[in-house]
Amino acid sequence: MVVRNAVLGLLAQRPRHGYELRAAFEALAGGEENWDVKPAQVYTTLTRLERDGLVVEQSVEQDAGPEKRIYALTAEGQAALQDWLAEGTPPEHQRDEFYLKLMLALVSGAVDPYRLLNTQRTVLYRELHAITNQRARTDPNRELAKVLLLNKVAMRLEADLRWLDMTEARLDEIRRQPLPEPEARPRGRPRKGIE
Amino acid sequence: MVVRNAVLGLLAQRPRHGYELRAAFEALAGGEENWDVKPAQVYTTLTRLERDGLVVEQSVEQDAGPEKRIYALTAEGQAALQDWLAEGTPPEHQRDEFYLKLMLALVSGAVDPYRLLNTQRTVLYRELHAITNQRARTDPNRELAKVLLLNKVAMRLEADLRWLDMTEARLDEIRRQPLPEPEARPRGRPRKGIE
DNA sequence: GGTGCCATGTAACGCGTTACATGATTAT
DNA sequence: ATAATCATGTAACGCGTTACATGGCACC
The missing domain is CATH 1.10.10.10 (Winged helix-like DNA-binding domain superfamily/Winged helix DNA-binding domain)
Structure with missing residues (x-):
């Protein structure tokens, strides 16, 4: 599109x-x-x-x-x-891949979730570093548009890194929680009128 | 995938x-x-x-x-x-739709770029408001995972809003700049060795 | 008897990628 | 020659969506 x-x-x-x-x-x-x-x-x-x-x-x-x-x-x-x-541009889907990966690590028990968080932190830091370098090498007088794009990417990466820290701090609490089990919903009972 | x-x-x-x-x-x-x-x-x-x-x-x-x-x-x-x-999860593509839309508005001259920025600001504020409300209605003791997801989305929206403000402040400068014209490149001359 | 849930699929299309294929011009 | 750029496509596949189709069961 x-x-x-x-x-x-x-x-x-x-x-x-x-x-x-x-x-x-x-x-x-x-x-x-x-x-x-x-x-x-x-x-x-x-x-x-x-x-x-x-x-x-x-x-x-x-x-x-x-x-x-x-x-x-x-x-x-x-x-x-x-x-x-x-048209307004819808904030490109909160179909967040990493969040899902973390949840799947928790339900499947296939890998250590803390390792997942650390790996991702490394990925984002590396990326942020690369972007920052590229921005430093770009002349804002000749390629201002590109600098603005790099700023946007950098700001998002910083937000994601802050989120990683926040999430790691809460991880033990998530692990203690039962994950949503949708098949526990009663069968054949209409639920539209309730909402 | x-x-x-x-x-x-x-x-x-x-x-x-x-x-x-x-x-x-x-x-x-x-x-x-x-x-x-x-x-x-x-x-x-x-x-x-x-x-x-x-x-x-x-x-x-x-x-x-x-x-x-x-x-x-x-x-x-x-x-x-x-x-x-x-595997690390690559920060889902900086294929940024709104940035491109803004650039296209500038090159095509089809719409006012300031209007674009304002529309987008409204979209993001509305979305942020909706997310914040949803988060307030979610019990962090029973659905902590969902709260974390909502936090992530909210943090990204805030970052994008800050970027919009920054960009609007620079818009006049972008407009005065000639946009990149790749077809001005000389033909048939190899350029690999230069980079 | 209608609505809504449970459960399965097929067909056609749009977007995007990889791989393949062709052929002209130009610089070294 | 050969490498690179200019310029055009086709075929096959994966992911994702919309629309269509089928049928049983439960509730009211």
């Missing part, structure tokens, strides 16, 4: 061909080490967008090199882009 | 059938309002896990009701689970 709309946004700026879209996307998203879009995705996305009438193949250029299929936004495409930009 | 491994974790605790897995997963992950796994995903996941030898169909029970196909972990499945739990 994000890539699809990003393609629309870049075509709103000016018509482009697939290869160019890929490069432009990665430049905006913070470089290929951060968000690597595969060619296959770009071309299939363009095919679907054309099929859905959000984009048209404007022309095929060929100036000393391979042919370039140039796409442009349609009115429908412009509208779709505007809708997407106007 | 997460659901797949979560299924392994729940089967490590004890053999279960699909419907039961779904309920158990949602109980662990913080309720269906937070992470809703569709039946289709559970059953297709089980099929693939069985095909890959991580899980076997142990038996088919039928005690006064529909039949239940009960699955159990294999040794391979146990090993796969342990690998997953032992």
Whole structure:
């Protein structure tokens, strides 16, 4: 969904061909080490967008090199882009992988939960360190956008690290708790009216 | 990937059938309002896990009701689970949707970036408010795990809100900057040796 | 008899990845 | 030559969603 709309946004700026879209996307998203879009995705996305009438193949250029299929936004495409930009962006799912992993470690008993927390702390610290270094090497006068992105990532990592400490302090309490057993719910009794 | 491994974790605790897995997963992950796994995903996941030898169909029970196909972990499945739990969890992609949206608003000129920031601030505040209320209604003695999850989400939202303020303060500077134009790169000249 | 829960699936599609395949141009 | 960049795709698969389909049981 994000890539699809990003393609629309870049075509709103000016018509482009697939290869160019890929490069432009990665430049905006913070470089290929951060968000690597595969060619296959770009071309299939363009095919679907054309099929859905959000984009048209404007022309095929060929100036000393391979042919370039140039796409442009349609009115429908412009509208779709505007809708997407106007919408609020839902805080990308609290489908939290690490939290679940910790819970599964507790119920399955397969690994030591304290080891899990320590491993994760190391991962986050390393990542934070890498991000901080990268930020220090980035010139805020020429690449302010990138610095802002790095700040966002760093702030999230710091929040997650604080959470790890908090959670470790409470871990013994969680272990003493019975974990939720949903199959204990009574059968066949409607429960809608209660809530 | 997460659901797949979560299924392994729940089967490590004890053999279960699909419907039961779904309920158990949602109980662990913080309720269906937070992470809703569709039946289709559970059953297709089980099929693939069985095909890959991580899980076997142990038996088919039928005690006064529909039949239940009960699955159990294999040794391979146990090993796969342990690998997953032992691995660090990569900080789920800095593929940040809102950041990209903001950049696209700037390059496409389709909407006012300040409006974007304000909309997002409202979204995050509302979400934070909802989470805080939910946390206040949750008994930390009976559902400590859920409280911890809510804390994590709240801490991230607070970090994102602080970032929004920071970014708004810098927005005029970003607007004055030329955005990266990757197609300005010279053609056909190798660039690996430079980096 | 209707509603709602228990329990199982299939089909079709979107998004994303990996691997494969082709062919032109340009720098060394 | 050969390596790298420019430029386009197809095929197969995994994950996830929506929609559809089936059937038994329990409660009112």
